[in-house]
Amino acid sequence: MNFNDLTKHISGSVDYISIDQNKCNRCGQCILVCIVNLWRKIDNIISISEDYKEKCLECAACYQVCEADAIEFQYPSGGTGIVFEKG
Amino acid sequence: MNAYDIIIVGGGPGGSMAAKTAANLGLKTIFFERGRKPGEKNSSGCGLGPRLWKDFPSMMKELTPEKCPSMRAGSAARNYFVNKEGVVAGYIMNHPTESVSYEPAKSWITMNCYRSEFDPWIADFALEAGAELKTSTLITNLLKKDGKISGVVDEHNNKYEAPIVIGADGAVSMVAKQSGLRTKWALDQITVTPQYDFQASPERIDDIMGDEALAVWWSAIFPASYQVFFHDGFHQGLGNWLNKWDKNPLYYLNRVINLKYYQRLIRTLDAKPRELQSHLLPWLRYPYNTHTDGVILIGDAGGFPCPLEAEGIYPAIVTGKAAAETAAEAISADNFSKDFLSKYDILWKKTSVGEEFEAGEELYNIWKALPFSPQETMTWFVPMFMEVMGGIFDWSQPHAKRVRQIASQIKSYMPKALPFIMKYVFPLLAKIFEEDLDKMMDPQKLMSAIPKIMDLLPKKKKRRDET
Numbered sequence: 001m002n003f004n005d006l007t008k009h010i011s012g013s014v015d016y017i018s019i020d021q022n023k024c025n026r027c028g029q030c031i032l033v034c035i036v037n038l039w040r041k042i043d044n045i046i047s048i049s050e051d052y053k054e055k056c057l058e059c060a061a062c063y064q065v066c067e068a069d070a071i072e073f074q075y076p077s078g079g080t081g082i083v084f085e086k087g
Numbered sequence: 088m089n090a091y092d093i094i095i096v097g098g099g100p101g102g103s104m105a106a107k108t109a110a111n112l113g114l115k116t117i118f119f120e121r122g123r124k125p126g127e128k129n130s131s132g133c134g135l136g137p138r139l140w141k142d143f144p145s146m147m148k149e150l151t152p153e154k155c156p157s158m159r160a161g162s163a164a165r166n167y168f169v170n171k172e173g174v175v176a177g178y179i180m181n182h183p184t185e186s187v188s189y190e191p192a193k194s195w196i197t198m199n200c201y202r203s204e205f206d207p208w209i210a211d212f213a214l215e216a217g218a219e220l221k222t223s224t225l226i227t228n229l230l231k232k233d234g235k236i237s238g239v240v241d242e243h244n245n246k247y248e249a250p251i252v253i254g255a256d257g258a259v260s261m262v263a264k265q266s267g268l269r270t271k272w273a274l275d276q277i278t279v280t281p282q283y284d285f286q287a288s289p290e291r292i293d294d295i296m297g298d299e300a301l302a303v304w305w306s307a308i309f310p311a312s313y314q315v316f317f318h319d320g321f322h323q324g325l326g327n328w329l330n331k332w333d334k335n336p337l338y339y340l341n342r343v344i345n346l347k348y349y350q351r352l353i354r355t356l357d358a359k360p361r362e363l364q365s366h367l368l369p370w371l372r373y374p375y376n377t378h379t380d381g382v383i384l385i386g387d388a389g390g391f392p393c394p395l396e397a398e399g400i401y402p403a404i405v406t407g408k409a410a411a412e413t414a415a416e417a418i419s420a421d422n423f424s425k426d427f428l429s430k431y432d433i434l435w436k437k438t439s440v441g442e443e444f445e446a447g448e449e450l451y452n453i454w455k456a457l458p459f460s461p462q463e464t465m466t467w468f469v470p471m472f473m474e475v476m477g478g479i480f481d482w483s484q485p486h487a488k489r490v491r492q493i494a495s496q497i498k499s500y501m502p503k504a505l506p507f508i509m510k511y512v513f514p515l516l517a518k519i520f521e522e523d524l525d526k527m528m529d530p531q532k533l534m535s536a537i538p539k540i541m542d543l544l545p546k547k548k549k550r551r552d553e554t
């Protein structure tokens with residue numbers, strides 16, 4: 001199943017997820033829990049996909065699971081981001 | 088000047104109930120929602136519990152299919168038992184039983200309705216009561232004056248003042264964080280729950296599912312997965328605590344979808360995937376740090392979902408009401424101290440939600456150890472349960488011999504089942520019946536007795552003419 005067909009997003013938010021590489025211990029937990037696979041490890045550096053604002057489900061699981069407090073998370077700007085029509 | 092008596096952050100069921108209650112008590116009330124309307128950012132929990140109708144009858148009788156077209160009564164629930172081979176080894180269907188004591192609980196277990204419809208419906212009650220709602224507004228921080236909470240600020244630096252702020256902002260609560268009540272949940276206090284919504288025609292759902300508009304898929308190969316039917320579709324989701332995943336949660340959800348049995352259900356219902364959602368859901372033994380100077384947390388922000396099944400809408404509504412009532416008293420007394428606001432804890436503890444948490448630890452423990460530990464527990468639980476349920480109606484042997492076969496099979500699960508019963512079932516029973524366990528039964532004796540009883544079962548029965 002293609003995730004993009006199953007989610008609807010309103011664009012226009014400022015950036016709302018970021019990672020502090022100095023705090024990240026590369027445990028990979030954010031990669032494990034993100035339902036839509038937006039986190040990745042390349043050359044031992046953890047990062048979030050550049051187009052995350054178009055795909056993120058705003059569950060905040062990545063933020064919650066990070067015990068190193070390396071992920072900064074705030075919800076996207078009011079009136080933007082994911083819309084749950086059948087939730 | 089944006090000055091109010093009370094500010095509520097969040098326009099979910101808890102926030103709306105708090106706003107309605109506060110406005111009805113004559114408070115100048117505002118509540119904020121980051122979505123363009125309430126329900127747009129809903130947390131997807133869709134089964135409304137009957138206690139809502141018991142406690143808030145005049146409000147709930149206005150919930151009709153005209154207002155919430157997705158409504159479908161979960162009159163009965165199916166419990167599927169999936170073994171470690173991924174086969175549905177059996178299922179049980181249940182209606183509310185004869186001991187259920189009031190309507191509408193006698194008629195249905197849950198009333199299912201999309202939150203995208205329910206949340207705006209309940210927000211309207213707050214608006215009618217005179218509360219002000221600001222949508223498309225993300226609250227980013229608390230305002231403080233002389234070290235005291237004095238309001239909130241949004242992402243565009245607009246300021247709103249009030250001596251008391253209710254955090255109704257769900258599982259990832261800005262209010263909890265900025266007030267110092269909680270930075271993050273511990274990993275064993277929060278679950279992540281991905282969920283698909285499928286579209287299906289109302290007629291097919293009527294014909295194929297009938298009353299059975301709820302299902303739980305208990306399994307040895309994924310954490311328990313729930314299915315909730317609405318007027319024209321259904322949810323299939325599953326969750327587990329953040330420290331319990333060894334693979335991506337969606338891997339396990341797709342295991343449900345890919346069961347042969349499930350695929351057949353999808354085909355007969357002619358169901359099509361329509362939406363993918365994922366949410367955090369707090370699930371803990373007992374709520375803690377529920378308030379501080381000038382701040383009260385309710386619903387998910389306060390950790391109030393039921394410790395057994397994480398029903399969270401009813402607790403959010405009950406705690407929303409209790410928080411607004413406490414705030415009104417604080418305003419009359421002009422006292423917003425943590426100490427004064429501890430009245431809130433007294434209030435909610437007296438409710439049905441408080442009663443639920445009296446056995447919170449035991450309920451939480453047993454649930455976590457059973458359906459949410461598929462490999463450790465469900466691998467023996469499912470076959471043992473099915474042995475009892477389905478073993479006797481079998482034509483492979485004379486029935487008396489079958490009973491002996493079943494007994495000996497059950498005995499083989501005892502090394503795993505008995506410690507489980509000791510660790511989780513007895514403490515729960517002791518708590519529920521408020522009696523010392525050894526007064527009810529001596530577990531030590533019971534432990535040694537059960538296997539002996541099993542041993543007493545003769546391997547072979549004497550023939551009638553031999554006696």
Ligand SMILES: Cc1cc2nc3c(=O)[nH]c(=O)nc-3n(C[C@H](O)[C@H](O)[C@H](O)COP(=O)(O)OP(=O)(O)OC[C@H]3O[C@@H](n4cnc5c(N)ncnc54)[C@H](O)[C@@H]3O)c2cc1C
Binds near residue numbers: 100128135225400
């Ligand atoms: C998948 C799933 C299934 C569930 N199933 C059930 C069920 O069947 N029955 C049941 O009773 N419970 C269920 N629950 C639990 C239930 O959904 C929650 O307990 C309930 O929604 C809590 O209500 P609330 O008002 O506290 O928070 P929420 O419903 O989360 O509402 C919070 C609101 O605040 C808004 N908000 C958040 N932050 C800000 C901010 N900074 N500024 C402005 N607005 C903000 C959000 O957009 C949201 O509208 C389920 C939960 C999940 C995740």
Ligand code: SF4
Binds near residue numbers: 024025027031068071
């Ligand atoms: S969870 Fe945190 S510490 Fe672990 S890899 Fe992700 S960002 Fe780094």
Ligand code: SF4
Binds near residue numbers: 057
């Ligand atoms: S908020 Fe959820 S969906 Fe978005 S990146 Fe984090 S884990 Fe993935």
